[in-house]
Amino acid sequence: MVENLVIVESPAKAKTIEKFLGDSFLVKSSFGHIRDLDKKDFGIDIKNNFTPKYIVSTDKKKVVTELKKLAKEAETVWIASDEDREGEAIAWHLFEELKLKKEKTKRIVFHEITKDAILNAVENPRQIDDNLVNAQQARRILDRLVGFEISPVLWKKVKPSLSAGRVQSVAVRLIVEREREIISFESESFFKVIAQFTITDEKGVEKTLKAELPKRFSTKEETLDFLTSCKNAEYHIDDIVKKPSLRKPAAPFTTSTLQQEASRKLGFSVSQTMTVAQRLYEAGNITYMRTDSVNLSETALNTAKEEITRLHGADYVKIRKYSTKSKGAQEAHEAIRPTYLNKHKVEGESNEKRLYDLIWKRTIASQMSDAKLEKTNIKINISTNEEKFVATGEMIKFEGFLKVYLESTDDEEQKQEQSLLPQVNVGDKLESEFVKAVQNFTHRPPRFTEASLVKKLEDLGIGRPSTYAPTITTVQNRGYVVKESRDGVQRQYEVLNLIDDAIEEETLIQNTGAENKKLFPSDIGMVVTDFLIKHFSNIMNYNFTAEVEKEFDEIAVGKMVWQEMIGKFYHPFHANVEKTLEESERETGERILGNDPKTGKVILVRIGRYGPMAQLGESAEGDEEKPKFASLRTGQHLETITLEEAIDLFKLPRDLGLYEDKKVVVAIGRFGPYVRHDGKFASLHKDVDDPMTIDLERAIVLVEEKREKDRLKHIKSFEEDAELQILNGRWGPYISYQKENYRLAKDIEDPKTLSYEDCLKIIKSAPKKKTSKVAKKAPAKKKAPAKKKATTTKKKTTTAKKKTSTAKK
């Protein structure tokens, strides 16, 4: 029996707070939301003014029972969930579900977990804010209506099991539209001219000065004209301009910026970042990791000041207050920072250490002084020409925060060298070492990484810190988006070099367009997006969330009634759903590529029941012959596949001949190219075998390899039952029985010794299979391996190919 029961959302928080409060307080956690809308019949009584039906989630039953019991015994229940829309709703659900009494329930909030803040909160309790709760209910119900009404339309009109939602569908749209921009992008080339000069100072020391021509030439002719004009030219320093500038540190981490920096600096996926951060949080090393606030507590600011002074001196301290720019931020927490800033390192595995280091540096740097820079611009005259070269340099006058931390950018091209310029004076004469024109190409827009997509969503005010990572995972699990690395292609570029008054021409090769862990839309992602834009343009609008958020805010301050807001949205929306179901065509992404030269029949591609496919001929009435079908291969897409590539798809299956008097056939199945022989299948080796060219000899090798593998796989069969086998798998020996697999206990030394009865016993005692909810996966076809050689991810690997030295006189 306790006097006071305090309920917070997170168990780690509960542990910390308990220390600050006396013995008369018991602190427990609700583990987030405890109730949600029923899944049956929408969980909303639409006809009855959208009355929601909430049920306790199955995984929360235990918590609720325990809290109920404790609440009954306690004299006062303090609900201390977060001070935002969701937190208020959690408080209300607790109040309702635990059947609390108003007079013995107190609602308290605090933004930082310090003794003072918490004691202060206890001194100033309030009531549950019904308006805020209603804003959350409106949010929840709107999302349910959108998701559960549109998804079934997709099942009917596109493909079963698909999903649509306010957040995920827009996330996919961003990726689809970016991909189309990239597909239609036409790169243009231009020539950039750089020059290298030497200058000898008074002491006779030779120094180098690199400069660039601001003007770009679009053709080779113009470039050559320019270079030719520079023959026998003299170069002088024309002008020197020095300009001071400041650079400010970035704000402390929020969830989104942490995900971005961990991606850029550490190569983490967004979900990996969150997992590692969670561990740091649970160990008490960092503050809460799901936040949109950039605010630091007074205590944190004070320790930052002390720590920076101690490490670098008082000159380096500049205490700053940052304010949130992102739309819809609710700021229930602090920014993500180390709990104790004087702790420079943590124990733990390497990723935890690295992420902590990043957080520590970012937090410290955010309270350090500006870096003072001096930018120098030197203009260089060309005696034979009106153009001027420009040399730029940047000098750090005072490091400030740069001593600790510099935020990275997503721009891969931006690796501007920090060149220190030599001391020169106006009028100095320069010797030209070379003037070189290099062919460059305009860049297509970049593909999204997981983290840059999160940034974009945050900029649009779509999604919350707790959902960024799950959303990114969902759109991949649904098969709308794939994360892939791809090799680039080789491209030639020209270099024209003026050395010793002669022009040398070279053609070099560079690798371009290589991608490392980028997001690509799948065909189904594109088709679904097109369908949704066509029929549900308002939901797909990038401003939809921002607009409904405005209304939620109105509800939160009591200026709008939530049922009215939902009603105004729902009725036209629902009518549109009905209309779409009735009138819209099936969306298949069909594209007619042309005609088969052999049969003259039409060849088209579209989404089929099992994914993207090509079709030869149509099932017209009166036409006896059925159309032929073939799945598209990995890397082929509805929007970009050519007629020739599609024709090739119909060249399979190929009959290779006989082996042991049985046919050997090569074809492509759900799991890629394979050889079939005597009812057995063997996969072709990736990147080695090509189903179009593989010969009988090689196919036999694969068949034999497969036989050997099967021999190794099989450990024991039983006469009693052919369906029961002991096999060797990726995780060691296991029992296979009636298409189900069962693991063996670790202490079994030799599985061969198991008897039939032993096996049945193991099967019986095996834990019940869970519902196959997690087992569901995107089509196997899309599961491209992320492996890629390290060298291919480098942007520019230039290798000289041929050297055509056609020096002009």
Add this chain to the structure above:
DNA sequence: CAGTGAGCGAGCTTCCGCTTGACTT
């Protein structure tokens, strides 16, 4: 596991946001 792509059709799929384990066929 494996060449499917209509036919007959039951029953299922699905949202966003708040939390942490359980457990890798």
